[in-house]
Amino acid sequence: MSASTLIAILTAGLTNGAVYALATIGLSLVWGSLGMLNMAHGALLTLGGYAAYTVVTTYGLPAPVGFVGGIAAGALAGAILYGAVVKHLLKQPSETFETNVLIATVGIGIALENTILLVYGGQPFRQPTSMDGLLRIGVTSVPVQDIVIILVSLLMMGVVGWILARTRMGRAIRATAQNREAAQLMGVPIRRVYLQVLMLAGALAGICGVLVSSITQLSPSLGGDPMLKAFIMCVIAGLGNLPGAVASAFGLALIEAFVQFGAGARWGFPVLLLIVILVLIWRPTGLFGRAAIRRL
Amino acid sequence: MPETLALVLTGITSGYAGPAVLTDVSLSVGRGQLITVVGPNGHGKTTLLKTISGLVRLRGGRIDLEGKSIAGLAPDVIAARGVAHVPQGDLLFPQMSVEENLLMGAYAERAKSVIAERLDEVFVRLPKLAERRKQIASTLSGGERRMVGIGRGLMMGGRVLLIDEPSLGLAPLIIEQIYLVIADLKASGRSILLVEENPARVVDLADSIHLLDNGAIVWSGPPAELMARDELLATYLGG
Numbered sequence A: 001m002s003a004s005t006l007i008a009i010l011t012a013g014l015t016n017g018a019v020y021a022l023a024t025i026g027l028s029l030v031w032g033s034l035g036m037l038n039m040a041h042g043a044l045l046t047l048g049g050y051a052a053y054t055v056v057t058t059y060g061l062p063a064p065v066g067f068v069g070g071i072a073a074g075a076l077a078g079a080i081l082y083g084a085v086v087k088h089l090l091k092q093p094s095e096t097f098e099t100n101v102l103i104a105t106v107g108i109g110i111a112l113e114n115t116i117l118l119v120y121g122g123q124p125f126r127q128p129t130s131m132d133g134l135l136r137i138g139v140t141s142v143p144v145q146d147i148v149i150i151l152v153s154l155l156m157m158g159v160v161g162w163i164l165a166r167t168r169m170g171r172a173i174r175a176t177a178q179n180r181e182a183a184q185l186m187g188v189p190i191r192r193v194y195l196q197v198l199m200l201a202g203a204l205a206g207i208c209g210v211l212v213s214s215i216t217q218l219s220p221s222l223g224g225d226p227m228l229k230a231f232i233m234c235v236i237a238g239l240g241n242l243p244g245a246v247a248s249a250f251g252l253a254l255i256e257a258f259v260q261f262g263a264g265a266r267w268g269f270p271v272l273l274l275i276v277i278l279v280l281i282w283r284p285t286g287l288f289g290r291a292a293i294r295r296l
Numbered sequence B: 001m002p003e004t005l006a007l008v009l010t011g012i013t014s015g016y017a018g019p020a021v022l023t024d025v026s027l028s029v030g031r032g033q034l035i036t037v038v039g040p041n042g043h044g045k046t047t048l049l050k051t052i053s054g055l056v057r058l059r060g061g062r063i064d065l066e067g068k069s070i071a072g073l074a075p076d077v078i079a080a081r082g083v084a085h086v087p088q089g090d091l092l093f094p095q096m097s098v099e100e101n102l103l104m105g106a107y108a109e110r111a112k113s114v115i116a117e118r119l120d121e122v123f124v125r126l127p128k129l130a131e132r133r134k135q136i137a138s139t140l141s142g143g144e145r146r147m148v149g150i151g152r153g154l155m156m157g158g159r160v161l162l163i164d165e166p167s168l169g170l171a172p173l174i175i176e177q178i179y180l181v182i183a184d185l186k187a188s189g190r191s192i193l194l195v196e197e198n199p200a201r202v203v204d205l206a207d208s209i210h211l212l213d214n215g216a217i218v219w220s221g222p223p224a225e226l227m228a229r230d231e232l233l234a235t236y237l238g239g
Helices: A003-034 A041-057 A063-089 A094-120 A144-166 A168-178 A180-185 A190-215 A224-237 A242-263 A265-282 B045-052 B075-081 B098-105 B112-125 B127-131 B142-155 B172-187 B223-228 B230-237
Strands: A134-137 A140-143 B005-014 B022-030 B034-038 B058-065 B083-086 B160-164 B192-196 B208-213 B216-221
Touching (some): A003 A041, A003 A140, A003 A242, A041 A190, A134 A144, A144 A190, A168 A190, A168 B098, A180 A190, B022 B045, B034 B045, B045 B083, B045 B160, B075 B083, B112 B127, B112 B142, B127 B142, B142 B160, B208 B223, B216 B223
Parallel strands (some): B034 B192, B034 B208, B083 B160
Antiparallel strands (some): B005 B022
16 A cells, blocks of 8 residues: 555545544534434534535625534524424423434424425535645645544534533533533523533534535535434444544544445445444443443 | 521422322521421422422422522522532532532632632531542542532532431441531531431431421421430331
8 A cells, every 4th residue: 555545545534534523522412411312413414514505605705704604504503403392392201302302303304404405406516615725745635625624623622622621611511411400409500501502513513514515515415424424423432422422433434444445435334334233232332331321 | 587597488389290299398497507307218308308499399388598489490590599409319420520510519609719719618628528629529439429419519608508318328437427517517607408317316416307207297396305205206217
């Protein structure tokens, strides 16, 4: 294997890993703090991608504004998801909540995806919120957009980590995740915490949607593949475990990239699924998971 | 004289789905007093404290904190008004350090200087916690966890402290230490409502004892009097 091939595989793996990691932390954050498997997460990704497209193409604004538009659309959708649906389902006991919110978000995801199909049509678009050009690395060169994706993703993970570890809001989110009743007794308004978590996850989905569409293309089913991969990462890491989710996302994306190079592109996904099956057999709570512990 | 009363419950009825757990319970905690509710397990002691802090829905009656009604408010609002509830089994935040757990107690307080003051006070009263400051709560011993639970309650700086079975699941020697802390809190002038299964532990401490049986108060009076009434102890507490 030549150096340039190795760099190409590593770039592909790390770029995909960055996208998977972003999709995964959004999903994992919501599960960890609400016990909610957000099946509409993929549709929020798609929404963010199209929002950035509209801001740049229809309103003629520069790409960074489009990027902010994608984030804002995701956060807003997260807030609406909370206010219109989740808030009401939370009044139910937790066992029925977990099932009902899963089914409700499946429906919301389908509705949102079809709304996008209705508004924009099914033909794919190029995402204008991206950077062109190649960056020379030693003997080869890699697309600048790939580097941007990796850096933005790392930055966002840093921001999420900082919010959770260092801010009052983050401490309240972790407290609510670890013991909802105790958090209430300490004066934490848990409804506001849930709203904040869904907005944060929505914003992450928006960013992820812009990034993933910049290396593929915009289509109404854009969010499906990253969300599926995010579920795989969550299962392997243990749901709700953020550092584990990030490690799994990069690790598995690299494995996928090497398998695709070595055995052909069609083997990438089956190998990921095989790993999931093996993990579920030997470590049902995930590689980094602990039984029945949600941790944030 | 309502201004000398920290907490007043008047004829409260409450419960979960289904029949009421508590019926027509009235009691009051004067400022600086330690009032104890004793009774067999499963007869509503924990529900009583949870009703005060808003975790269990109040169906009837009044709850007044320093003369103002807190009935029907959300738990986080009640906590911010000054009810510090140290729950049964501690309910710590297991993945947080001792210090982070304590800081969560002061969540409703925004002034950094006040939070630092309270933290210093907790470390003076519970010096063990200062040693364990950076340790993750889930790795502490049972006695240490109880101290974090009480310390977290103190961090809330409440007007009244509710403590639910501080002796639960601890070795006798540790229980003694915990009660020394509680005596120290009473001496510092705090108003405390304490729930306990065994009245013998609070004889020297409580200003008054209420006996809760089957969701209703069946006897109230000074602790020494309860200990002298063998028939009450035998009937309700199996002593």
